[in-house]
Amino acid sequence: MNLFRPALSLGLALAFFVPAPASAYQIDCAILLCLAGGFPPSVPCTRARAEMIRRITPWPIEPPLQIWRCPMHAAFDLPATQRPVAHLYQIAATAAQAPRHPALPPSEAKLVDQLVQVATGEYSDGNQTADADISGPEFDFVRSIRVFSVEIARQHWIGGDNDTCNQSQRVRVGSYGIQGNFGWRGSSVAALPAAFEGLEGWADYSTPDGSHCPGIYKRSVFIEWHDHEGGYGFEQVDY
Incomplete structure (x- = not known):
């Protein structure tokens, strides 16, 4: 128990x-x-x-x-x-x-x-x-916190002679170190958690035509965490 x-x-x-x-x-x-x-x-x-x-x-x-x-x-x-x-x-x-x-x-x-x-x-x-030792597994819930800053995720189809799915993205992820220090590093749309909403239809490089490249424009911050028992929680703030 x-x-x-x-x-x-x-x-x-x-x-x-x-x-x-x-x-x-x-x-x-x-x-x-x-x-x-x-x-x-x-x-x-x-x-x-x-x-x-x-x-x-x-x-x-x-x-x-x-x-x-x-x-x-x-x-x-x-x-x-x-x-x-x-x-x-x-x-x-x-x-x-x-x-x-x-x-x-x-x-x-x-x-x-x-x-x-x-x-x-x-x-x-x-x-x-932290001013106490939190390196043990009982504090893994602190290190489970991740913050994804989707500064821009844009996609649209460019037709004509050079048919292509034009994409631009800038994503950062913030996470916690072993003793609770917080830091940012570069990330990508592909690394966003499954619970993230608003990028359905984001194409990969094998997109054959425009029907697989819906127009997308997204800016958002997403936070996820697990509690001490492993329960999952998240929140998404679009702007």
Whole structure:
């Protein structure tokens, strides 16, 4: 039985109802936790998902999860067995063994509070890395995030003496490194996920005639991810 999802549902649902100064709230901690749980239905996770999508809406396109803004280690120096992911499993195990109460026990509430609320302070806008080791498979959901920026995908048939399917494309993909650093590289229409919509009929070089080269003009940003259990999610923003 995977105990990660109950941890998120319990921890997020209760922790976000604890009054806290707005300046102490860090949206990237919420994005991290809600993303892991597949954005379970809740007000905080709805807000976290909306912020993630806002960041990839042109222009500019920002990293959807800025994990360096959620201090999982620096804000509270704990042994490895008490780091964020371990806390989630502990909370889940407790929830599975006992009836749920209107509020978490003080010890568990403190752990959740440490996960989703951080001390106020200045954070760099630079592309940094997580301040805790996230190289393990439990954080693969972070590295599953990919952002495709289709700056232009145009196709039309040119008839006459030089019948051809004229195409132009400029596509970039943003992804995360082993420690949560985000970077861009060149890509192509062919690499777009199957869930991407609007390029049906994009021809390959074997196109025999104009009937196989419909007119297409597309500009879009597409984000995809997998949660901690492998569930797939995506969002497409056309412009």
